[in-house]
Amino acid sequence: MNEAAVLKNQPAVRKVTTFIAESVASVPIHLHRRISDNDRERVTDHALALALREPLPRMTSVRFWHDVMMDRLIHDRYCIVWAFDRDERLTLTRIPAKRTKFYGDGFGDVRRIRVAMPDGSTVKLEPSQCVYDVGYSVGSSPNGLSPIETLSDILDESREAVGYRRSVWQNGARIPQVVRRPATAPKWSKEARSRFMRGLEAYRRGGGKEGKWLLLEDDMEITGASASAFRPKDTLDLEGRKLTDIEVAAAYHVPPELVGSREGTYSNIDAFQKMLYGPVLGHHFARNEQAINAQLVPDVTDGDDPIYAEYAIEAKMRGSFLDQAKVGQTVVGRPTMTVNEWRARMNMSAVDGGDELIVPMNVTVGGQASPTDVPGRPADDE
Incomplete structure (x- = not known):
């Protein structure tokens, strides 16, 4: 399945993935130095601290980590290349997941990374040059399994339902009424009947007269349609969209109430908000932290310097000023x-x-x- 097309055409996927990516990206990553078991100090002047705040010149950390998270949420993998530029500044460059392919040893351990360049050429990267994360792979190739693949049947069903409802709205009558012509009326000529039908077509969608009143010929009358006539609510448009939203939210382990897919009360919405930066997004923070600390920190810091990266989640979990006071x-x-x-x-x-x-x-x-x-x-x- 084309992940880019899904993100473009499936509002439920776009809604849930951007919610997760923006929520994670909005939390800053701080660098700390461990002094003792009970003492830490914030490190702000290290090259890695600057790279975490500004991965590339003029690029914000929110935009950078948003795109990285979207790679993992859509493709189940991401790849970041780190390097020192000519000014000895540490830079972090995101490689789009759709251009990367991981190769392993048959046991899930990544041995090399191949990048497809825009000009058609390929570049091989060593894992030691990168910060990467890959989800669970069902085969021998360590490239993860996109959640979009798991949701493909549900998304296909949603697309077909949307297409059906669009056809109904385009072709169905705008009012559930019938034009009657009595049997005792003078016989219609082909020219008169064709003229009336052409005029009637003008009142359909795109005809130019939709919404206006239909001018009837002599002896004609408009009556209500039967109970089996099409009614807009019969398409269950809203219910179908909510069901798809709930299924996608569940696939990404997000409470549907947080993305507006299901109505909630004040009490459970408040509880879900408190859970957001804990059980809901906690595993995303842990995976990113461990990838940075295992794959980047040892290569750009002194081995004897106990520096580590950590999300400043407490900034998001603070209550109101009154509660803090x-x-x-x-x-x-x-x-x-x-x-x-x-x-x-x-x-x-x-x-x-x-x-x-x-x-x-x-x-x-x-x-x-x-x-x-x-x-x-x-x-x-x-």
């Missing part, structure tokens, strides 16, 4: 912002003495554990 106050046991920090958020000027963190009088060593405690509350051991 409540949790922070409870965990720390005191306010977490100074007066001037708050005034800066409100676009107000600083005041004298506003740079000190206020500690409430009821928060002291041996006193209440949190300013949110209720005065006079009995102790737990009582």
Whole structure:
């Protein structure tokens, strides 16, 4: 099946894959250095950190990782070539999945990568030059199995249904009514009947008079059609599209409510949103992180430098500012912002003495554990 045609002509596939790709690409990848088991530091001046922020000159990381994710979601594989340019800057170049083919040793281990160039030539790449990921392959060739292949029957059925509904809308009557001519009317001549039929054709789609009132000849009348006449709702257009959307979302392990394929309540939508950057997209983050740390980090860093890449997922999983303020106050046991920090958020000027963190009088060593405690509350051991 032509994956490009599917992405172009199947709204359900486009909806689900772009949702996943944009959600993953919007999370930045940070570089960290491990100091100890309980201590990490953010690395921002390393060549790899710059490449993760800007893979190529003037290319944003969101656009780059969006395209990489689309390769894996549509073709079940992706390939990135890394290199140092003449300015000793580390660059990351995405090779479109449709131009790559992986060759293995019969056990699924990639040994070489062949790239079909636009001019018809081919280029061989060593795996050590690339960051790549391949899904599960059913054969001996390690090229993955596109989800589009698994969905092909459902997508073909959807395409046929859309074609049928389009034909019905093009050829069916715009109103379920019948023109009657009484048997006692004067006999029609061929010229008169042909003239009437030609005029009637003008009221169909593309005839130029659709939507206007039909001018009848003498003794003719318009009556309602029978109950078996075509009705637009009989095509089940909306139901068919929803079913296809749900099947595609399920194939990519995404709750249909998140992509608008199925209606949900406020409570379950809120729960699905909290799951988005955990169980729903967690395996995408893990696969990309492990590919970078296993195939790229050792080759572009000092072997003794414990550097690793990690998605900043916590930035997406933070609650509202009100939720953060409540949790922070409870965990720390005191306010977490100074007066001037708050005034800066409100676009107000600083005041004298506003740079000190206020500690409430009821928060002291041996006193209440949190300013949110209720005065006079009995102790737990009582």
